[in-house]
Amino acid sequence: MSGAGGRRAERLSAFAQRHGALVALLLTVLTASVSFDSFADAGNLKNLAVSSAFLAIVALGMTFVIVSGGIDLSVGSVFVLGGVLAAWGSRYGPVAALALPLAVCGGIGLVNGLLVARLRLAPFIVTLATMLGARGLMLNLTDEGAETYLVAKGSLFADLGRGTVLGIGVPVWITVALFLLGGLLLRRTRFGQNVYAVGGNEDAASLMGASVARTKVAVYILSGLLAGLAGALNAAWLASGVTILGQGMELEAISAVVIGGTLLSGGMGFVSGSLVGVLLLKVIQNVINQIGSLDSAYQQVVSGAFLVLVVIVQTWLGRRRRARLTTPG
Structure with missing residues (x-):
């Protein structure tokens, strides 16, 4: 392959890696808007945005973890625990409703980080254990799920979930702000550089002066905090700490992160x-709901199939890139 052809192929691979999901999203939205009159309805789009906000906040924390070369299976249980704690704490005011889940869920993230970074345990096993532990704690707080804590609908805390600014839900604005801050943190700070370095090669990162252990602990704390915050906002939106939520959310978050172009291998x-x-x-889930004749289980089938396809494409692009880098000339 000529030099110009190789550079063109490299640019196409990089574009597919970074913007392939955006192209797919735009095509899906366009197709859904043409096929279903109710899809482009303002009410449907607003509900879609708000319901996406909670998963997006969890996925933001998962992005840092996966880029660092780790995985966090506990976020679904931490999410529902955060919601229950927020609903319980809302009786003491909005500060308690936010501080309690952030403190507990951040503590779970700290435990994950210390076990992974200091004791060098496998992230999969560690976060699987804390996933079970967090859900067990939630069940203990709610009498095995029999008790549901409510959020007063007229309270300031409830406004965080149900309020609007310029016609857009407050959770959406919070999500946008968090992603802007997260983007700056990952791309424009020394900490972000360390996250990339640790995910790419821990030994090389250590030689560069990056604190591998500290970086790993930090990303798991961040993941726990964001999962707890998402749960708290969800409780404010639903006006209760629903105990049956969060199951499978960790897989949705991982799927979203990988579909968005993050390599599961890190870096x-x-x-x-x-x-x-x-x-x-x-949007895919919403389209399935729009169809009406398909069971909601198809959402999981489609999400799983999409994830497998993206991983296959990522692997193929990665092998092509490595082959070009190792080819003489």
Whole structure:
């Protein structure tokens, strides 16, 4: 292959890696808007945006974890625990409703980070254990799920979930702000550089002066905090700490992050891509609901198939890139 052809192929591969999900999202939205009159309805789009916000916040934390070379299976259980704690704490005011889930869920993230970074345990096993532990704690707080804590609908805390600014739900604005901050943190700070370096090669990152252990602990704390915050906002939106939520959310978050262009092996990823991945999954789910004749289980089938396809494409692009880098001339 000529030099110009090789550079063109490299640019196409990079474009597919970073913007493929965005192209798929735009095509899906266009097709759905043409096929279903109710899809482009303002009410449907507003509900779609708000319902996407909670998963997006969880996916933001997952992005940092996966870019660093880890995985966090506990976020679904931490999400529902955060919602229950927020609903319980809302009786003492909005500060308690936010501080309690952030403190507990951030603590779970700290435990994950210390076990992974200091004791060098496998992230899969560690976060699987804390997933079970967080859900067990939630069940203990709610008498095995029999008790549901309510959020007063007229309270300031409830406005965080149900209020609007310029006609757009407050959770959407919070999500946008968090993604802007997350993008700056990952791309424009020394910490973000360390996250990429640790995910790419821990030994090389250590030689560069990056604190591998500290970086790993930090990304798991961030993941726990964001999952707890998402759960708290969801409780404010639903006006209750629903105990049956969060099951499978960790897989949705991982799917969204990977679909958005982040490599499961670590070292490469984009915050904006994760947001696009969340929107693509939610739009597909919404389209399935629009069809009406398909069972909701098809949402999981489609999401799983989409994830497998993206991983296959990522692997293929990665092998092509490595082959070009190792080819003489």
